[in-house]
Amino acid sequence: MMPQPPRLAWQLLARRVPAPWREFVLGDLEEEFRARAETDPPSARRWFWRQALRCAIHPPRTAQAYPYSTFSPGDFWMRTLIGDIRYGVRVLRRSPSFALAVIVVFALGIGANTAIFSIVNTVLLRPLPFQDSDRLVRLFHVPPQSTFPGLKTFSISPANFLDWQRRARSFDGMAMYQFREFALTGSGGAESILAAAVGKGFFDIVGTKPALGRTFLPEEDDPAHGHAAILSDAFWRSHFGAAPDIVGRTLTLDGRRYDIVGVMPPKFSNRAWSATGRDIWVPLAQTDEQKAVRDNHNLQAIARLRPGVTVAQASAEMQAISRQLEAEYPKEDAGWGATVISLRELIVGDIRLSLVMLLSAVALVLLIACANVGNLLFARALARRKEIAIRSALGAARRRVLAQLLVETLLLAGAGGALGLLLAKQALSAGATLLADQVPRADELTMDWRVVSFVVGLSLLTGILAGAFPAFRAGRTDLNETLKEGGRHDSAVGVRTRRVLIVCEVALSVVLLMGASLMIRTLANLRNVDAGFDPHGVLAMRVSLATSRFHSGGQMFDSLDHTLAELRALPGVQAAGAIDDLPVTGGSVQPIVLEGHPELLPSDQPTVNVRTIRPGYLATMRIPVVRGRDIVDSDDNVMLVSRATAKLLWGSEDPIGRRVSLPLQSKSTMMQVIGIVGDVKQSDLTMPVDPTVYEVTRESLTDALAKGSAGSFGVAVVLRSTVPPLSVAQSAVAAVHRVDPTSPVDDVKTMDAILDDTTTAQRFSATLLGAFAGLALILASVGIYSVLSYIVRGRSREIGIRTALGASASAVVRMVIVEGMTPAALGIVVGAAAALLSARLLEKLVFGVSASDPLTLALVTGSLAAVALLASLVPAYRATRVDPIAVLRA
């Protein structure tokens, strides 16, 4: 592809060069650009920009079109502007420290805004990287509210999906998929890889073509057919060195051979959607028996809306179909509805509120920066009153004076904007890894034309906001008075204006500080939540057992128990155990049936979290056994119930010795309750504790193995150590591999780190808001300090006279401090009111504290008052040093 000249420069040229010349000038420049770009593209771009700017300032004139004697009005305007810019540059060069201060403040404000806007732009504004991504939707069941209170979406069952597919008219296509894990063996050790098993038509619906090879054929979605696999771009590169002849080679997954039929392009591997953020894809290939299951909800579905159909219409149709199915299959489907949600909403919906909050916060920082710069400019405009008065006296229209001052500010804002853009770029690339865990779609983060236009627009707005008021005020100068005054600066002019600026700065700072404090308290509250277990000193790791290697659940448990025994023997390890899903990471939720009670409709059945554990788990996690006993190796078909479960199912009766069944696993297996244990938060720290049962059964696992559901059985192995947990990680992994060298081990983490992972969103908001609030506080205190210093300097004559007449130093100090604290106090009051009004935005983001918490508000206002006082002290001290004699003589 031929190199293209910079678009913006090109557009500028196309506008500025007169029509008769346009073709030849643009052609010439493009031709020379191409020639230069062959050797050095960056310098060619710079050259093009230089040429474009020169042409824009002095476009070629044609003798025919523009006689020399007349200028068009636009030309006159341009020349005046250029003149103003040149003059502005000269003026600013004369006071470089002032210019630098203003540029730095602007750069910080605009840079912070740009960084946050880049995130908003990528996450919220840009479409997902799939073809016509706005038509992609996910389909869900809506579970019966009596059994799953508060749950709005649920995985789907295969039989219901197939009925939806046959009946729905709103979609171009729909496909099921399911997440799987495989153990990859063959080259060296075992490795756990993430896979998605996808139903017929999945890739057509997502609308992405493979980079190499093909996607799955319809006949490959059949368990009788051989195994096929499609690789992600990253997996292809990391495991096959991007071999171009990859199609036709094979992989060994869980001991089975898979033929590689294709490789997806890199843009398909979007981490934001778990179905695409995988290493490989395989066909779902369900058996007829699996397809007939209606009451087990363990699949996901993606669909593409027909053009012109809205999400609401599709949702309505799906609800109607669900009602038909409820009538046809009351036993399985009673109470199960359906809903359609756009894929984009699912991916970015959660973060939207946080981003909007951050964008508002960072806008406040910019407003404070504007107030500060406004303050500086105002002081400068007053100092330049004489120059302005002379220009007016010589006949400069007020409009021209105003324009000149505004152009100067815009120059500063433009420079600040450019620097801010660089700062934002640096900040984003430095924080890229941090962002990746906290924001969906962070891997797509780039700056595009929207960000650049945002910076340009923001710089203009900032310049006008900060510059208009001082320019306007300075333009109103009384000529006669100013010229008579002869340049003496002994009265404080415009004090009222500057007090207003202080009020604004302080008020905005209160709002920001309040937000930051609330987020920090939220984070602290989340850390102090009692999750029901003791995470300190616990190491967790995920071990994937390939199901194809075991014939029964018992055999698998024996292997696992052997591993646990090896781990317990390690030096420094106190206890070790295993569970299928760790706390705070979610897991299986199933209906439960008590012995002697009839099995109710699924919609009326109570549900509990079901976890499979091995002995040692409770001791490792320090989950207390309240009554009864812990499990031992020899136990089978027994169950421990949490306190909340005991209360939910048996009320005040004693559950120990009762028998229950989990119909989704096996209707015939009865399990005996042998103990009551403490409650644990299974899904989320912010939610109430979940009723949980811990089962020990070999039978249900054997059933699962017999059904041949391909993939691995992942278990979380936990161990408690007397030494720092990560220091035993290496020997622990080695111990697992001594027992079973083909089981991949990954996600080796401390339990503390796993808990931290659940609070990333809050940490993200708290960190950024804290930084913004800190910046605001610094800007506000600098603002108060500079205004007070100015006032003290302006009133030194008055202060000198007061001192000469016998005013004590303390009286002078008090006077200056009152001068500074009055607007600050007013700002605090206004800010507190604004913070309470904005509490509604934060209410959904805070935890364990009210968004209008009086204690936090008191702390924030108190600390701002202290900062304002500190900022007043230096000018107050300076006022006491005014020498009355020197002042009176002057």
Next chain:
Amino acid sequence: MWFKSETAALGDFEQLVLFGVLRLGDEAYGAAIRQEIHARSGRDVSINAVYTTLDRLEGKRLLRSWVGEPTAQRGGRRRKHYALTPVGTASLRRAYQAVLAMADGFERRLDVK
């Protein structure tokens, strides 16, 4: 002047542009002229200055122009080619003679060549 002169007086930059056109022959168009001036005289003039001058010289009938074929290198745009008219050649000759005549004998003093 009350009579129409056969030749026109030339400015310094106009001379450079005319020499450029002469030197480039069939390949004389805006960008090439600009590069030629830059390469030989060291003056990095902007394209707009070249076009303004070309237009003025054409207005004075010292140059004639025609439009070429579009090329891919130029994004499908055409070139505007220039060549000296007889009046242009005469004017350039006169200007060059004037410079040569005035400069005669000063080569050593001005430290040229």
